[in-house]
Amino acid sequence: MAPIGSQISGLQFEGSHLTGIYLERVPIDGSPMAVSAILGHVGSAVDKLVLRLRDGSTRRYGFEGGYVQGPYDLEDDEYILFVEQDRRDSFLGNSVAFITSKGRIFDFRGMQASRSIRFVAPPDRQICGLGFTGSRLSLVSTCHVQKPDANELEDHALD
Structure with a gap:
């Protein structure tokens, strides 16, 4: 996760393991x-990831293979806030997910990846409650950051 005031602009892998991120200040x-x-190539796992930078350069990870997902364009004021890897001892892992400052989730999943349910609260809200159907997360309730005790919950059903 990028610290406050920073954005993720690159990744660091040691073999198939995501071990670090490159940061830049948020202008x-x-x-x-x-x-x-952001674009990726997936097959049985994540084969390749590419981050296109606004200066025209690219940062590439992994090797050719799989089928293309994306590119997913980020808005000018949107940045990568969080990256998550479901590890595997080959390729770039079973899945890699990017979460942006606008709450969008770009999930690159190989065929052997398990399905993960993710939810990001909008910038002015926080998570105040969870609902489960059996052991499956099925509902997230959010409330205002400024007024967490207010009875103004918004419920978000998850698929």
Whole structure:
């Protein structure tokens, strides 16, 4: 996860394991964020990931293979906040998910990946409750960050 005021602009792998991230400051002058698009190649696992930067360069990880997912374009004021890997001892793991500052989730899943349910609260809200159907997360309730005790919950059903 990127610390407050930072954005993820690159990844670091040791073999198939995500071991680190590259950070840049979030510009305060209204300039566009570092990454313009994310794309991946998936098959039985995640074969390749590409981060396209706004300066025209790319950061590539992994090797050719699988089928293309994306590119997923990021808005000028949107940045990568969080990256998560479901590890595997080959390729780039069973899955890699990116979560952006706008709460969008870009999930690259190989065929051998298990399904994960993810939810991101909007910037002005926080998670205040969870609902389960058996052992499956099925509902997330959010409330305002400024007024967490208010009875103004929003429920979000998960598929």
